[in-house]
Amino acid sequence: MEFEEIVHRCFRCGYCKFTEDYHDFNCPPYLKFGLDTYAAGGRMWLINAWLNHGIETSKHYAEILYLCNTCGNCKEHCVFTFKEDLLNIFEAAKAELVEKGLVPPAVKDYLQGILVNGNPYKEPQHKRGRWAEGTDIQPFSGQEFLFYVGDVGSYDEPGKKMAGSVGTILPKAGLSIGILGSKEKCDGNDVKALGETGLFAKLAEENIRLFKEIGVKKIITLDPHAYNAFTKEYPKLGGKFKVWHYTQVLAMLIKGKKIPLPGYKVKVTYHDPCYLGRHNAIYNDPREVLRSIPGLILVEMNRNRKNSLCCGGGGGNFMTDVSGLGKDSSSRIRAREASETGAEFLAVACPICYKMLDEAVKEEGLEEKIKVKDIAEIVNQAILR
């Protein structure tokens, strides 16, 4: 297995479970299941045992590996020099299971959905661009920017709403921007995180070829997961594009006074998506957008920025749902934390977070207290007031 020379070096000290100030445990599967095997140290020791025949491949071993949300909290807080490879090690261990065909059924279903249908929802390709109906956004035909929406933004209701908000604001701000619609393909970020490196390479190569063929040079992504794939993985395969997350673009447009923002008196708390925050260190742009709305009060949850608690949807878990909801699921804990701030809106910047937290707010019965809103949706509401 790749990285196997590192695996035995984990001391299972548990720094990786915590936030930086040790406020609480911050590893989603560990919070949910409460046994050390579910935390990063547990995974490391089990992978080492698996490599040395201390345990065999089993349904439970696969579950433990696939419960990892790839949120990166462990990588952020591990005290050892090999911390940068923690997620790579987990990915490599999952790749071994993929190779042997021993992944959990829900993961297999997810991957097959992407292989066969091009998306995990198993929806037809022609429905991809439907979210754009009613907006001014046009198909890509050489505009300056490609707006890449991704699977969740294309097919999932919260994601579609979010894509619609971004797709409404950006053209109005005068941005030359187009979408791929039915030509768009899965970015593959979570496919890779699930250990299906072959499928990821295929998706990435196809996307890179298409982007080059139609002259894409600059990309704005809806989904931080796509942002991560385009900025970190695609360049290794020859796909070098200028990439922004939409909150970065909103921040620039607002700064350049391209978006008029009337006052909006509302109290908001912001949830950092793992693939925007910890993975790519974009913490300020989303906050700048919110703070630029006159009257909006931004309050922070205890866990924020690099200590943010994952929504639980990363690593494909938003679809595979290996962990399920439940009072100790990180999405529900997060919904409670957000509500405790007294905010009326829980602002998100990722369609997966939107989906996970929206469900969690309902599960917690907090709909009357707090609503999940995407940052672009809040900006749109501010504009329309």
Add this chain to the structure above:
Amino acid sequence: MRDVYNALVEIVGEEYVSFRKEELYFYARDPGLMPAHEPDYVVAPETTEEVQKIVKLANREKIPIVPMGAGMALTGLIIPLKGGIVIDMKRMRRILEVNEKARYAIVEGGTSQGALKSYLDRNYPNLRHSIPDAPPTVTIAANVVIHGQGRLTQQYGFNSDMVSGLEVVLPTGEICKIGSCSMSPSWFSKGPTLPDLSGLFLGWLGTTGIMTKVGLKLYPKKKMRDVELFVTDREDLIPEILFRLTHTEMVEDITAWFQPKPIIFQGNHHVTLYITGDTDEELEFKRKMVWDSVKEFRDNKDGGFMWILPAMKPTFLDMPQRSVTTFADVKKGGGFEYSGPIALIEKYPVLARKLVELGTKFKVAYSGMARVIGRSHAMMFGIAFTFNRADPDMMERVRKALHEGITFAFDQGGIPWKPTAEEQKMAMERMDPNTLKLMKMIKENLDPNGIMNPGNWEVN
């Protein structure tokens, strides 16, 4: 077997019980060098009542139980030597109360040191507890069960001396309050002026009951904290240096340490001492007292204060000190273990020389560290070796070095801290027979079925 599993599921819910191979593998070992032994079940309760039910079940079925915090003693104390149920306490991590004026906290039995520190920093910035330098996951209950030490040990003694009350599930399943909380809503004393029953649990390595709540004394937290580093190449002077430093009563934590790498530390003995104050004036006054106390050594050119690079200060001021944990990967092998005998400070030179000798003899990387306990009343002398977990030969050499080290420390009049099962036997062989008889009487009366962490403090 299925019946016990079902009964455990009934108590805590299916998600928090396991007898699957993966959990049995993990909970069969700790990060140290002790041989693995699998439990039959692992369970993670959330309430005292659940712990009580598990203990009653274990009594009924005559199954061993092993309470576990983070498992970081490194000496196998949470390895279920005779199988049974490992009770992972970390879901019980609520901080129940802080009495600011009486300076104590009440926490659940799985509350981590890190969580209490963070909670106090956020909510009671004038209060602190004696946090050890172990990783922040280690629990307060497990720390006092092994008589751990921490940042305030030089001032106030062992961390177990700072306990202000206990709630314990006895081996027979009764829930018992210890200290003032046995008759009062307040947790300000673990014993006095009542009979001090806390000694039935503190230091017993989980063989006499399971702590489900701990009252812990808190102490003033000054606004400023700084570090000084005194360096000498003469280990024989360390006892006198420590004696003079403790005489000032101006210092928070004092440790003496030596290690061969990096080269800037080679051949020297370092005394790290921390001073605190609410004002610059207070801090500088204490600093002056400290400097004056060792003036003679400075004048004689036997040692001096080392200028600490600003970039190094955060490492020293870190609580817990992360660099203690990263020692595990010096050999890129993820392992270290240390014996920590408690001995007189005058034994520092011989123990230091012995550690260097062991490092050379067994070709293993070492680190020596002595934390002062009380006003030079004793020290914990850490005989620490790092090892590569993928190198069985190196691991065996470290085992031998540790064995020789602890034997030597006993010969020097030391007593064990968090001893392995083998070190417990070695200690008991040296104990007064009537002391052993008393330990046996206590254990047999508290734990008639012998279910509590068997194999530890087992008096034959």
